[in-house]
Amino acid sequence: MSPTDKNPNSPHRRDGVELIDAVPVRHPGRWVGAAFILLFVALAIQSLVTNKNFHWETVGKYLFDVLVLQSIGWTLLLTVSSMALAIVLAIFLAFMRQSENPLFRYISWAWVWFFRGTPVYTQLVFWGLVSVLYPKIIIGVPFGPEWFSFDTETIITALVAAIVGLGLNESAYLAEIFRAGLKSVDNGQMEAAEALGMRKSKVMWRIILPQAMRVIVPPTGNETIGMLKTTSLVLAIPFTLDLTFVTNTIANRTYLPIPLLIVAAIWYLVITSLLMVGQYYIEKHYGKGVDNVTMAPVKATAVAQAAHAGEPTAGNITARDTTEGGNP
Incomplete structure (x- = not known):
């Protein structure tokens, strides 16, 4: 034993407890990496500020232009409407995929196979040309009399075709996400609820779905952000x-494509940021009791001192103390 350990007044001892003279681990690689990143950021900022080819005055001129602001509203309308249609269809497809009826399972599988297997641009072109294939929508008895008919162009407008095309394509991806979320919940919970006499619909709504949402929400949020950017393909209609x-x-009118691309990128980033904030709070809501569990930090020195002093702490409470309400 060293003289320092025998001396109770040593700086390495406190209240009779030996303290460890710990030396923090050095990470030179972190400082080198941080320096390179800061240098790259500084060069990027310098390039953005000094390069006149970005035409920042044009960006500021058209950032809040009336036509640009109106286009943002139409983009949001396409995103929200298409995702609403896709979510409704995906719920039915996910339930059909898990149905005991083989016909329902086959139809759901074929739907997902077709819409995931063909490009969304091709599907949008098809919906833009649907009036060529079907000039009129006729309602009546098959191979019998017609009751009434409509011109396809008056019903399936460019906006409707865009929403339907985007929604049908997205429903195939969301159906697989919803199916994965439903399968993440243990089957024993369904069996236990049915043993208590609960209806299947109530079990699904009150027990299965709240737990599945923890798995469904993150990828659905990503798909919503992806849908926002996919609306740029509706030119195909x-x-x-x-x-x-x-x-x-x-940009074609002003012969300045770069500043107008920056305007579009800024607004896409703003909308995406707002969607990410909403996704965070939805995930936080459905992750209660699972994702918000944090471990208490363990302070070895304080625990050791309390153990020598005989004081109960979070580090030396036994299982018996927990079951007995924390009483010694």
Whole structure:
């Protein structure tokens, strides 16, 4: 034993407890990496500020232009409407995929196979040309009399075609996400609820879905953000009021494509950021009791001192103390 350990007044001892003279681990690689990152960020900022080819004055001129702001509204309308349609269809497809009826399972599988296997641009082109295939929508008895008919162009407008095309394509991806979320819940909970006499619909709504939402929400949020950017493909229909088309039109008129691309990118980033904030709070709501569990930090020195002093702490409470309400 060293003289320092025998001396109770040594700085390495406190209240009779030996303290460890710990030396923090050095990480030189972190400082080198941080220096390179800061250098890269400084160079990027310098390039953005000093390069006149970005035409920041043009960006500021069209950032809040009336046509640009109107196109943002149309883009949001396409995103919200398409996702609403996709979510409704995906719920039915997920339930059909887990149905005991083989016909329902096959139809659901075929739906997902087709819409995931063909490009969304091709599907949008098809919906833009649907009036060529079916000039009229006829309602009546098959191979019998017609009751009434409508011109396809008056019903399936460019906006409707864009929403339907995007929604049908997205429903195939969401159906697999919902199916994975439902399968993440243990089957024993369904069996236990049915043993208590609960209806299947009530079990699904009150027990299965709240737990499955913890798995469903994150990828669904990502798909919503992806849908926001996929609306830029509605030119295939053609739908000419979305943000990408409007900024491209202005760029073709001013012969300055780069600043108008920056305008579109800024607004996409703003909307995406707002969607990410909403996704965070939804995930936080459905993750209660699971994702918010944090471990208490363990302070070895304080625990050792309390143990020598005979004081109960979070580090030396036994299982018996916990079951007995914390009483010694």
